[in-house]
Amino acid sequence: MSNSKNNNKLALTGGYAAAYALRQIEPDVMPIYPITPQTPIIETYAKFVADGEVETEMIEVESEHSAMSAAVGASAAGARTVTATSSQGLAYMHEVLYIASGMRLPILMVVAARALSAPINIHGDHSDVMGSRDSGWVQIFCENPQEVYDKTIIGMRLAEKIKLPVMIIMDGFNTSHSVENLEILDAKTVKKFIGEYNPEHSLLDIENPVTYGPLALQDSYFEFKIDQEEAMGKASGEYMKITKEYEKISGRKYSLFEEYQSEDAEKVLVLIGSAAGTAKDAIDDLRKKSENAGLIKIELFRPFPFLEIAGALKNAKEIMVMDRAQSIGSYPPLFSEISVSLRNVHEARISSMVYGLGGRDVFKKQIERILEGKFKEKYLT
Secondary structure, three states: OOOOOOOOEEEEEHOOOOOOHHHHHOOEEEEEOOOOOOHHHHHHHHHHHHOOOOOOEEEEOHHHHHHHHHHHHHHOOOOEEEEEOOOHHHHHHHHHHHHHHOOOOEEEEEEEEOOOOOOOOOOOOOOHOOOOOOOOOEEEEEEHHHHHHHHHHHHHHHEEEEEEEOOEEEEEOOOOOOEEEEEEEEEHHHHHHHHHOOOOOOOOOOOOOOOOOOOOOOOOOOHHHHHHHHHOOOHHHHHHHHHHHHHHHHOOOOOOOEEEEEOOOOOOEEEEOOOHHHHHHHHHHHOOOOOOOEEEEEEEEEEHHHHHHHHHOOOOOOOEEEEEOOOOOOOOOHHHHHHHHHOOOOOOOOEEEEEHHHHHHOHHHHHHHHHOOOOOOOOOO
16 A cells, blocks of 8 residues: 555656656766666656756766776765666676675666677566676566666665665566556655765775775685675665665565465466566466466565575475576576575475566466466476
């Protein structure tokens, strides 16, 4: 149930919803380089800047590698920093992603997830973000524009709380370019929720000089990585605290994952992103036919909620995991995480399926067939 006192209703695409949330956050610096389907995010935000609605310093760079490099510099200097990217752009940033997380910089990046070349494809899947899943960034997935708006605000607060960079991920085109009705908080409420950014350390604080990215050899590098992992380990708890606070001002509840009619379900589908809406419709129809089916939609993918997932799936007899990405030469990424979650604690039958690569649609009838046990293939083509 939404908090009508703080909410205004608008029809927005996922890309515009992200830009709108960023306008209310009003970051200090936003390095940018356009790439489909992320481009509407920065185009929309650039108009906010041009119209004088925000005072953000937008830095137009010559590549995505430079965009993330500029974000690192701005954040290390003490600026509240955001950016956005997609696909090959995220891949081009890959080197600098590790620098941002290793320096513990609270950068927020919105990603319109898209297929990777070759062959060339500009449509949505999760190949790009799954390629970055072990780069030390928190990864929060969105099903629809409402979640994009809400989680952009939540993600900024989380990044600055745990001192780690955060990706807010939407499906390219399915979410980034699709218009839906959603509820927007008023700007004062968002500003109060986010708070002022007062970095503990800054390169521009000459009274308290610090070094970012020093040389660390055998005597200290290992300890840096342990500290980084410990910080990531705290992200789940902080995420839950922040989402509970957000629920009080918005009326919208978020968690590590969403359970949709899964508590008593014998057959449970597990997936990420926009396909969850189609899956919910399929489950509603199957329930009318007395098919005991449910869904778990992962929201926080990094850090992955292993123990919580094991608890949520304890009653399931069959678990079907749908990945919108491949791990060439291994099992798909979400299936691997679910398998580890259930190791030694669960005897359910678990199956893996890859769907939606390169933007291919997935239909309700297909999901119904999967949950009815009529589809046994590795690929949902």
